[in-house]
Amino acid sequence: MAATLLGASFVVFGAMYLAPGSPASFLLSGRSASPAALQAINDQYHLDDPFLVRYLRWLGQVLQGDFGRSITYRTDVSTLLADRLPATLTLVAMALLVVVVLGLALGWIGAVRGGATDTAILLSTTLAVGTPSFVAAVLLQGLFAVGLGWFPTSGTGDGLLDLLWHLTLPAIALALYLIGMLARVTRSAMLEALDGEHVAVARSRGVPEREVIRRHVFRNSLGTVLTTGGLIVSTLLVCTILVESAFSIGGIGQLLELSTTTKDFPTVQAISLLIVALFMTVNLVVDLLHPLVDPRVALGTRRSGA
Structure with a gap:
């Protein structure tokens, strides 16, 4: 690293x-x-x-922790990042939660139920994967913020609850594409696990179907799903720039766009290096968790080393 x-x-x-x-x-x-x-x-x-x-x-x-002084804002870059990073991290965390919950749930349901339910999920996830984040942001903002008035159109509000309310639509726009991707990955991994011999043995021993799905199918699919985690987080970090601009959220994504336009070298360099560091940290965590989720990875490494 x-x-x-x-x-x-x-x-x-x-x-x-x-x-x-x-x-x-x-x-x-x-x-x-x-x-x-x-x-x-x-x-x-x-x-x-x-x-x-x-x-x-x-x-x-x-x-030494000194990223220089912003040319545009005439202040330390570290101060700018400290002021704007919480909004971006909150947005990414909310979007990641939506992606994990809905992506895993849709993939599970599609693999287990099959039939018309699986077809409907495949069609909806295909539509989600084909919708870029900035397009989803414009559509959601126009329908639920401007048209229906259910959500704020821009800003981050005051206080934690108001912040979460303002970030609801941006989080959904940011998560939409990744929900479809994770659902399809989960579905494929579970369908592959369903054809495994261990599943047939568990069913022949009279293990309840719910336990078979949970312990022998979904658990064996987590390795493949977890590998996608690094790609999901990196996509969230990159796409937040577009979503923050669409909803006028004062995070590091919008700061990066403005700083690039004004040739604010120190700010652009600091944000870019921060995104690279976050991406590498996420991939490191995924690599460390993978053997815990799928012990076969660690066993395979030991055997090859021996």
Whole structure:
């Protein structure tokens, strides 16, 4: 993880300098400036230093918890992240809860019941997978917020309950695509487990069908489902940028969009590196949990090592 983060930090830092324009042009806002004024800006933000020198200076500050000072907001990037990160994490947590509950439930029902129920679930999940998050955000906002007036159209409100109320529609819009994906993965994994010999043996021994499904089918499918967890969380982190913009939520997603537009290098670099770190942490947790959910993974590793 340390080596990957180091490589990611180099890519994140260098990518902004490949884009056209510069922080100095934004700070000047199109106004002409004397060479002395332009030089003062370059000296303040070390824009004239060699690329490697700027990168090593930035990396040393990041390791100390200092992400620099925002060019747009004229404040520390760490302060901006601390103010906006709670809203984004709450939105992602709400969406993840909806994805896990509905995705697993629909996949379970479709695999177990089959027939018309399974067909209906397949059609609905296909529609969900084919609906991008920003399209779902516009449709939900137009119907339930503007049309019916059941939910707020934008913002995060005041207080925890008001925050949850404001984030309900964004969470659903963010989760819709992933609900369909997780449901289809769960259904396929359970159907494959249903054909296993251990299921036939359990049924021949008179084990109740509910126990067969819970202990021998669903539990054996969790390994495949858990592997999808990293992809789900990474998709949530990326798509929250679009959803936050649609609902005007003051989170890091909207901050990233605004900072990219204004060439706010320190803010974009900090948010990008934070997203990479969160993604890597989630994948690490998934890798650590996988052997606990499916002991065959650990046994296979030991045998290959032996």
